Amino acid sequence: MEQLFKKGKFFLLLFVITNVFGQSVKRLNDPSIVAQHKRMVFESWGDWRPYPKYFLGIQTNFAYATVWGMWAPNINRDYKEGNDIRPLKPTGEQNLRFTQLKYEEEEAKKIKATSDTIYKRSVQDFAHWTSATVDADPLWLLYYKHMLKPITEFPDTPQSFMEWRLKDQQTYETLNTTGTLKRMQEELDLIKEKYSMSRNMDMPRGKRFIMYHETLIRWRKFVQELRGYNNRTTLLLDYKNILKNHLSTALPSGWTPASDKQIVQNVMQQYQHKY
Structure with a gap:
């Protein structure tokens, strides 16, 4: 009995392994998911799957009603009726980020070149200072x-x-x-x-x-x-x-300068008979 139970467990395990690894993997191709991918990249803004279906003016597609229609959350309807927000469109946020990143890289190169120039000039100036x-x-x-x-x-x-x-x-x-x-x-x-x-x-x-x-x-x-x-x-x-x-050498020895009185008397004696 015990051997029979062990054999049953073995065949059960073999059956499970055969079912898991023996089946081929099928590719999932949901049109709604594909349309969502197209909206989120650069291809197009639209293709709102699932599509609505009407019978006598009444919406009969339950999937559409719950995703985009009357029973859908407000955020879904706002998303469908809102602006084109594709991040990879020419003016999308992701492309703008890439552009800004490229611009910042160029600015970083300019700043680095300027800083290197300033550093070299500072070293040269220090050598002169x-x-x-x-x-x-x-x-x-x-x-x-x-x-x-x-x-x-x-x-x-x-x-x-x-x-x-x-x-x-x-x-x-x-x-x-x-x-x-x-x-x-x-x-x-x-x-x-x-x-x-x-x-x-x-x-x-x-x-x-x-x-x-x-x-x-x-x-x-x-x-x-x-x-x-x-x-x-x-x-x-x-x-x-x-x-x-x-x-x-011009003055005689023993010469002494005359006084003012003597000078006046000498002048008077010199000119007294001339006038």
């Missing part, structure tokens, strides 16, 4: 390094006529007595400070070279003025020495 790279600038190496070198070689606080590049000690004392050297020292401090700022501060390359140029112009005026004072003081001292030597 920072004071760490001023010694490598070609214009500095070719021109301003040589032209501004005398400023660094000139002492910060000159204390002798040699440091001031003057002719002699007497010229130095004359300019120091008149206060000229004090004013020249203030001008020298301003020139050296401007030079130091142009070399050590972070600034645009163009502004840095403007400061170089202004410093160079101011330094040339300083040197020219110092040379002029040097020449005028030397000339004044030469005239003074010439005049001193001339007066010492």
Whole structure:
């Protein structure tokens, strides 16, 4: 009995497997579903299956009445009577999304190109802004390094006529007595400070070279003025020495200047018999 029961279970399982895998799969082709697919893509807006059927003016198609007709939900009737909402039509939402996505991709490429350009320009500008790279600038190496070198070689606080590049000690004392050297020292401090700022501060390359140029112009005026004072003081001292030597040889020894009274008496005696 037990063996018979096992054989029955085996034949039952074999029958089920034969029915499941032995039958061919049939393709479902529902016209209403096909029409829905056409509406949801680009093909056409319409073909409202199932179609209505009338008998003596009475709707006899129950499927139509429940899907699109009087018994259909309001949302179905609004959908049928509403606007064309195909997402893949030329102006559909999906095509608009694709178009917008393409536009955003192009804009992203432009933004990336712009950001890359800005980044590269920022790196280049930083190389010109920072004071760490001023010694490598070609214009500095070719021109301003040589032209501004005398400023660094000139002492910060000159204390002798040699440091001031003057002719002699007497010229130095004359300019120091008149206060000229004090004013020249203030001008020298301003020139050296401007030079130091142009070399050590972070600034645009163009502004840095403007400061170089202004410093160079101011330094040339300083040197020219110092040379002029040097020449005028030397000339004044030469005239003074010439005049001193001339007066010492032209006047007799022991000569003393006459008083005002004596001068008047001499003039009266000279012209008393002429008039």
